[in-house]
Amino acid sequence: QISTLFVNASHGSGRPIPNTLFGIFFEEINHAGTGGLWAELVNNRGFEAGGRQFLSNIDPWTIVGTESSVLVQTELSSCFEHNKVALRIDVLCDKCPSHGVGISNPGFWGMNIVKGKKYKVVFFVRSIGALDMTISFRKAQDGEILASSNVKDSALEVSNWKRMETTLEATASSFNSNLALTTTQKGKIWLDQISAMPVNTFKGHGFRSDLVEMMLQLKPAFLRFPGGCFVEGKTLRNAFRWKDSVGPWEQRPGHFGDVWNYWTDDALGYFEGLQLAEDIGAAPVWVFNNGISHTDEIDTRVIAPFVQEALDGIEFARGKATSTWGSLRASMGHPEPFNLKYVGVGNEDCGKLNYHGNYLAFYNAIRRVYPDIQIISNCDASLKPLDHPADLYDYHTYPFEAQRMFSNARVFDKTPRNGPKAFVSEYALIGEKQAKQGTLLGAVSEAGFLIGLETNSDHVVMASYAPLFVNAHDRMWNPDAIVFDNNQAYGTPSYWVQYMFRESNGAIFLNSQLRNTDLNSVAASAILCHNPQNNSTYLKIKIANIGNNKVKLKISLDGFGSKIGTASTKTVLTSKNALDENSFLDPKKITPQQSQLKSLSNEMNVIIPPVSLTVFDMLR
Numbered sequence: 043q044i045s046t047l048f049v050n051a052s053h054g055s056g057r058p059i060p061n062t063l064f065g066i067f068f069e070e071i072n073h074a075g076t077g078g079l080w081a082e083l084v085n086n087r088g089f090e091a092g093g094r095q096f097l098s099n100i101d102p103w104t105i106v107g108t109e110s111s112v113l114v115q116t117e118l119s120s121c122f123e124h125n126k127v128a129l130r131i132d133v134l135c136d137k138c139p140s141h142g143v144g145i146s147n148p149g150f151w152g153m154n155i156v157k158g159k160k161y162k163v164v165f166f167v168r169s170i171g172a173l174d175m176t177i178s179f180r181k182a183q184d185g186e187i188l189a190s191s192n193v194k195d196s197a198l199e200v201s202n203w204k205r206m207e208t209t210l211e212a213t214a215s216s217f218n219s220n221l222a223l224t225t226t227q228k229g230k231i232w233l234d235q236i237s238a239m240p241v242n243t244f245k246g247h248g249f250r251s252d253l254v255e256m257m258l259q260l261k262p263a264f265l266r267f268p269g270g271c272f273v274e275g276k277t278l279r280n281a282f283r284w285k286d287s288v289g290p291w292e293q294r295p296g297h298f299g300d301v302w303n304y305w306t307d308d309a310l311g312y313f314e315g316l317q318l319a320e321d322i323g324a325a326p327v328w329v330f331n332n333g334i335s336h337t338d339e340i341d342t343r344v345i346a347p348f349v350q351e352a353l354d355g356i357e358f359a360r361g362k363a364t365s366t367w368g369s370l371r372a373s374m375g376h377p378e379p380f381n382l383k384y385v386g387v388g389n390e391d392c393g394k395l396n397y398h399g400n401y402l403a404f405y406n407a408i409r410r411v412y413p414d415i416q417i418i419s420n421c422d423a424s425l426k427p428l429d430h431p432a433d434l435y436d437y438h439t440y441p442f443e444a445q446r447m448f449s450n451a452r453v454f455d456k457t458p459r460n461g462p463k464a465f466v467s468e469y470a471l472i473g474e475k476q477a478k479q480g481t482l483l484g485a486v487s488e489a490g491f492l493i494g495l496e497t498n499s500d501h502v503v504m505a506s507y508a509p510l511f512v513n514a515h516d517r518m519w520n521p522d523a524i525v526f527d528n529n530q531a532y533g534t535p536s537y538w539v540q541y542m543f544r545e546s547n548g549a550i551f552l553n554s555q556l557r558n559t560d561l562n563s564v565a566a567s568a569i570l571c572h573n574p575q576n577n578s579t580y581l582k583i584k585i586a587n588i589g590n591n592k593v594k595l596k597i598s599l600d601g602f603g604s605k606i607g608t609a610s611t612k613t614v615l616t617s618k619n620a621l622d623e624n625s626f627l628d629p630k631k632i633t634p635q636q637s638q639l640k641s642l643s644n645e646m647n648v649i650i651p652p653v654s655l656t657v658f659d660m661l662r
């Protein structure tokens with residue numbers, strides 16, 4: 043018997059897929075933002091990362107000079123109320139070396155400085171005596187100067203901090219450079235909040251353009267942020283609290299994210315998350331802390347301040363520019379409200395002691411003030427109804443077996459349709475054996491799952507892969523969709539699967555059926571997509587095969603019309619071996635390969651390669 047995919051493309055058949063279905067989830071994990079998407083080059087710019095108990099720890103800053111020429115120490119003497127640690131430099135040499143003494147910062151595993159590009163350096167300083175400093179980017183290996191600027195001020199006072207700014211243009215390139223602040227003049231200098239940013243960032247908003255472009259390629263309908271566990275913290279003390287992440291960057295306290303174990307200056311804060319969503323045309327989905335971390339919880343009886351914090355956060359995003367929190371947003375350069383319509387009450391906290399009580403306190407307060415906001419519960423309603431009100435419920439799945447990921451496509455088949463809708467905000471195949479750092483097999487199993495989500499998109503209205511980013515120097519979590527270091531980036535096969543599903547939002551889901559095929563390894567969907575360029579529709583058929591054998595398949599189209607356009611294409615994501623991966627050495631090993639569709643008929647015989655995702659785009 044011949045394996046067949048029947049597709050009913052008759053006019054008026056099918057149903058719309060929500061235009062929110064596929065989006066992205068950005069978490070501050072794996073140095074995704076700090077040392078990644080956020081283009082800041084300086085690591086620990088305010089010397090706060092050591093914490094107040096370990097004042098002298100200025101890591102990763104290093105001292106330029108010898109013990110006899112320079113003394114460097116931290117003090118609680120900053121002009122910034124919420125980040126009091128500042129650096130004092132005592133220049134001891136009468137005749138200092140010509141390259142100067144001072145401090146140097148290696149950034150996040152080296153700074154990427156590119157010839158011809160401009161960099162803005164801002165710092166806060168006070169001194170005894172006139173200031174004469176050299177700000178330079180230097181090659182780590184041999185100290186070669188890549189860019190340099192001299193900053194002088196004879197009117198500096200010891201009691202008054204001054205903001206200084208200079209722009210450097212690189213005359214040579216290196217992706218392993220440092221930022222040095224040095225002087226040859228004896229005296230005392232205090233420094234704080236030293237920032238170095240490329241002048242050109244995405245829309246001038248501080249994001250690394252190459253990484254944003256990769257996000258944009260996925261055409262994400264929404265952006266969930268900023269976590270994940272990052273929002274919860276291992277302890278509440280170290281959880282992400284939005285109020286600490288807004289306002290002028292130099293005044294933000296920063297915090298140690300104790301789940302993913304690194305310091306962040308919170309330069310990519312709540313405002314920047316909202317800005318990023320707007321910049322990429324995605325609906326922001328803000329996840330806030332609900333008074334619960336991985337190890338401690340706030341009792342529901344005293345949750346009110348957290349509830350107020352969430353309400354204030356919504357006002358920050360949506361309030362008028364004259365409102366208390368809206369005015370802070372306006373002062374940051376965004377007088378118009380952000381389009382915040384979704385909030386997540388915590389992350390993966392449903393089983394915790396106080397979740398239900400806390401959730402209801404948040405739900406009732408938000409519903410009262412913002413009746414249009416879609417409130418997302420952490421509790422799973424895929425098998426049984428929720429015992430509390432919610433607009434959406436958050437569903438996470440991280441199987442270890444590709445077969446399990448693939449079969450998860452059916453998870454929502456029997457879910458009652460009268461409760462809240464599903465938001466699959468985190469999904470991925472994980473595990474060293476099959477998923478490694480991002481295998482083809484893992485990605486194809488996810489494609490099978492996504493076909494299941496399309497099929498159930500009358501109930502599942504949003505879905506995002508997790509995590510989105512990994513800085514190759516800090517792999518806290520494998521696999522991830524986009525791998526980068528300071529000068530390059532590539533998509534894992536899971537990224538390319540999402541890319542191949544990017545036209546599903548708002549498309550028409552058609553009835554289709556696979557017959558005489560092993561449904562444990564093959565899944566298919568058919569959708570009608572709109573091409574805004576010529577206002578036409580085209581048929582997109584996706585077939586995922588996690589099996590080790592090729593599948594001979596007949597595609598039988600009903601109601602599509604007898605003529606199939608010659609511009610129709612076939613796009614295949616596959617490789618020699620199921621466990622093949624992309625890498626910096628071979629970043630395009632597994633990427634979608636497009637070719638002209640040869641058989642242009644309503645009854646097409648096609649071959650689906652082993653472990654592959656194949657997409658047919660059929661034009662009329």
Ligand code: AHR
Nearest residue numbers: 270271272389390508509
């Ligand atoms: O995506 C990585 C982590 O997985 C998220 O922080 C958390 O929500 C989940 O456990």
